[in-house]
Amino acid sequence: xxxxxxxxxxxxxxxxxxxxxxxxxxxxxxxxxxxxxxxxxxxxxxxxxxxxxxxxxxxxxxxxxxxxxxxxxxxxxxxxxxxxxxxxxxxxxxxxxxxxxxxxxxxxxxxxxxxxxxxxxxxxxxxxxxxxxxxxxxxxxxxxxxxxxxxxxxxxxxxxxxxxxxxxxxxxxxxxxxxxxxxxxxxxxxxxxxxxxxxxxxxxxxxxxxxxxxxxxxxxxxxxxxxxxxxxxxxxxxxxxxxxxxxxxxxxxxxxxxxxxxxxxxxxxxxxxxxxxxxxxxxxxxxxxxxxxxxxxxxxxxxxxxxxxxxxxxxxxxxxxxxxxxxxxxxxxxxxxxxxxxxxxxxxxxxxxxxxxxxxxxxxxxxxxxxxxxxxxxxxxxxxxxxxxxxxxxxxxxxxxxxxxxxxxxxxxxxxxxxxxxxxxxxxxxxxxxxxxxxxxxxxxxxxx
Amino acid sequence: xxxxxxxxxxxxxxxxxxxxxxxxxxxxxxxxxxxxxxxxxxxxxxxxxxxxxxxxxxxxxxxxxxxxxxxxxxxxxxxxxxxxxxxxxxxxxxxxxxxxxxxxxxxxxxxxxxxxxxxxxxxxxxxxxxxxxxxxxxxxxxxxxxxxxxxxxxxxxxxxxxxxxxxxxxxxxxxxxxxxxxxxxxxxxxxxxxxxxxxxxxxxxxxxxxxxxxxxxxxxxxxxxxxxxxxxxxxxxxxxxxxxxxxxx
Numbered sequence: 100x101x102x103x104x105x106x107x108x109x110x111x112x113x114x115x116x117x118x119x120x121x122x123x124x125x126x127x128x129x130x131x132x133x134x135x136x137x138x139x140x141x142x143x144x145x146x147x148x149x150x151x152x153x154x155x156x157x158x159x160x161x162x163x164x165x166x167x168x169x170x171x172x173x174x175x176x177x178x179x180x181x182x183x184x185x186x187x188x189x190x191x192x193x194x195x196x197x198x199x200x201x202x203x204x205x206x207x208x209x210x211x212x213x214x215x216x217x218x219x220x221x222x223x224x225x226x227x228x229x230x231x232x233x234x235x236x237x238x239x240x241x242x243x244x245x246x247x248x249x250x251x252x253x254x255x256x257x258x259x260x261x262x263x264x265x266x267x268x269x270x271x272x273x274x275x276x277x278x279x280x281x282x283x284x285x286x287x288x289x290x291x292x293x294x295x296x297x298x299x300x301x302x303x304x305x306x307x308x309x310x311x312x313x314x315x316x317x318x319x320x321x322x323x324x325x326x327x328x329x330x331x332x333x334x335x336x337x338x339x340x341x342x343x344x345x346x347x348x349x350x351x352x353x354x355x356x357x358x359x360x361x362x363x364x365x366x367x368x369x370x371x372x373x374x375x376x377x378x379x380x381x382x383x384x385x386x387x388x389x390x391x392x393x394x395x396x397x398x399x400x401x402x403x404x405x406x407x408x409x410x411x412x413x414x415x416x417x418x419x420x421x422x423x424x425x426x427x428x429x430x431x432x433x434x435x436x437x438x439x440x441x442x443x444x445x446x447x448x449x450x451x452x453x454x455x456x457x458x459x460x461x462x463x464x465x466x467x468x469x470x471x472x473x474x475x476x477x478x479x480x481x482x483x484x485x486x487x488x489x490x491x492x493x494x495x496x497x498x499x500x501x502x503x504x505x506x507x508x509x510x511x512x513x514x515x516x517x518x519x520x521x522x523x524x525x526x527x528x529x530x531x532x533x534x535x536x537x538x539x540x541x542x543x544x545x546x547x548x
Numbered sequence: 549x550x551x552x553x554x555x556x557x558x559x560x561x562x563x564x565x566x567x568x569x570x571x572x573x574x575x576x577x578x579x580x581x582x583x584x585x586x587x588x589x590x591x592x593x594x595x596x597x598x599x600x601x602x603x604x605x606x607x608x609x610x611x612x613x614x615x616x617x618x619x620x621x622x623x624x625x626x627x628x629x630x631x632x633x634x635x636x637x638x639x640x641x642x643x644x645x646x647x648x649x650x651x652x653x654x655x656x657x658x659x660x661x662x663x664x665x666x667x668x669x670x671x672x673x674x675x676x677x678x679x680x681x682x683x684x685x686x687x688x689x690x691x692x693x694x695x696x697x698x699x700x701x702x703x704x705x706x707x708x709x710x711x712x713x714x715x716x717x718x719x720x721x722x723x724x725x726x727x728x729x730x731x732x733x734x735x736x737x738x739x740x741x742x743x744x745x746x747x748x749x750x751x752x753x754x755x756x757x758x759x760x761x762x763x764x765x766x767x768x769x770x771x772x773x774x775x776x777x778x779x780x781x782x783x784x785x786x787x788x789x790x791x792x793x794x795x796x797x
Binding site: 112 | 624629631632637643645647656660661708
């Protein structure tokens with residue numbers, strides 16, 4: 100008996116027991132679709148995380164942060180100086196493995212007001228102009244403050260689009276893009292002039308969504324609007340962080356916003372350092388540490404934070420997500436396989452006479468074996484194909500309801516793996532029933548009632 | 549040389565600790581073109597004999613030679629091939645596949661002999677024509693009467709051009725009129741030169757065949773029970789006189 104015939108007989112069996120076959124396939128369908136959907140979700144997260152990593156400036160940098168003096172140096176606590184601008188000078192002259200260095204001074208509890216509205220940005224910091232390169236910022240309107248603005252401690256600032264949205268109105272609300280260059284805003288009660296605005300940062304998916312929304316006709320809304328709490332909070336954290344930033348020159352921050360520290364050497368909240376070469380991260384950290392140890396007189400009141408840890412976290416998270424999702428999908432495939440085996444065994448008990456007839460007219464043991472196996476594989480393959488279709492729908496549903504901001508991405512690899520798994524499950528589930536059927540003795544089978 | 553030669557064939561079943569000698573030293577020759585009925589009371593071993601002759605079962609002892617091939621020690625695969633190419637079966641309960649139509653049922657043996665699709669179709673139609681059912685090829689077995697179903701089964705037995713056709717109580721499940729039709733069909737096939745072996749306990753059927761073999765307690769009986777073999781019936785004399793075939797030994 101040739102393969103084509105066996106496959107046709109398999110289809111005939113399925114056709115003859117439609118409902119039973121659909122129930123049998125359901126396990127495989129669920130298994131395959133959950134496998135594909137899971138991998139699509141993880142892939143989406145991976146893409147989102149990579150996008151965010153690039154947006155924050157890549158792996159090629161680390162941050163120096165202040166740290167409590169270690170316990171063995173507690174007695175020197177009063178001599179700890181904290182991060183100072185002299186560290187920055189020392190590093191830029193002595194640590195040749197770093198290309199850029201950006202001191203930052205966070206303004207505590209910033210409140211920005213203008214137009215009768217208040218806003219609290221996530222990042223409000225005094226910085227050098229180099230901060231632009233450090234965080235991959237792009238000026239869309241106006242200009243960045245320069246060294247002269249810093250030296251003169253001019254009251255100028257560069258803002259992200261979130262501040263513009265909250266104080267002057269977002270493009271979605273007003274229907275046009277407001278560029279508030281030259282406007283005056285109050286940061287903690289001090290007047291600043293906006294001289295530049297960053298571009299609006301968003302992930303690929305957010306951009307598509309926004310463009311789609313822009314293409315839709317605007318519905319006329321009347322009456323009061325209500326903030327539903329989560330509204331406007333969508334988007335990848337990194338992009339939201341970058342949009343919700345305000346920078347002023349470092350000196351301005353020190354003199355106008357942190358005037359309590361004026362006169363003394365200002366303490367920095369962090370120093371961001373960019374490397375020549377990401378592969379020499381450890382050497383660079385060691386170099387920076389050596390320099391800092393000498394400027395800090397051996398008191399280690401600073402620590403290093405690399406993006407590698409973050410990347411590592413992302414990888415760990417994705418691996419865990421894959422593992423748990425894969426386990427769930429594998430279990431449902433297994434259950435589907437057991438379902439097939441169960442149904443095949445039951446159907447063989449109902450078909451003993453048929454097998455006897457086939458053997459009487461000349462079917463060999465292997466003919467019967469192959470026939471039953473192929474029936475099982477045909478069920479599994481059909482289930483697998485339907486499962487692939489179902490996975491597409493499942494991904495759409497998950498995309499609608501999931502809290503993650505990353506659009507699930509179905510990959511060809513995931514489809515191929517899920518499908519081949521369903522075939523393997525079909526073969527494994529068919530083996531036992533096929534052996535059982537093939538071993539039947541023709542006379543016993545013919546007499547079976 | 550005979551088509552089938554049985555020499556001292558025994559078949560022993562073991563049920564629990566008990567030995568049952570279903571066949572006990574059967575020696576028998578069947579010649580090409582024979583039309584034989586195997587008769588005997590139920591439990592006598594006639595079905596066992598047919599199963600062994602039909603390669604559905606292997607004997608415990610003795611030798612069987614089918615058309616020059618020793619089949620008593622053949623592998624299951626060889627037996628399957630012999631069943632497929634050299635032997636046709638007709639059963640009491642028709643044993644058609646209910647999910648397949650008549651044509652597909654007749655094509656079934658050719659599926660296992662690797663006959664190409666077009667030839668399969670042609671030969672199946674030809675076999676159906678021989679049994680007079682060529683216009684029912686698309687029907688399901690359940691849509692046919694018992695006699696028609698048995699004809700389909702006969703067509704299926706014929707389709708691979710076997711050397712021997714075995715029929716196990718072929719009329720046992722049919723009314724007497726339909727049964728006669730089926731017997732006429734076997735008679736016609738016999739006259740075409742086919743070797744046919746009927747297993748029956750019905751004297752009316754045994755009366756049709758020129759040669760009768762009676763099995764009693766697993767052995768071939770020396771003397772035919774005339775009543776069981778239907779020799780006292782007029783039809784037997786008629787066929788026996790006309791056919792001139794050798795009588796039971």
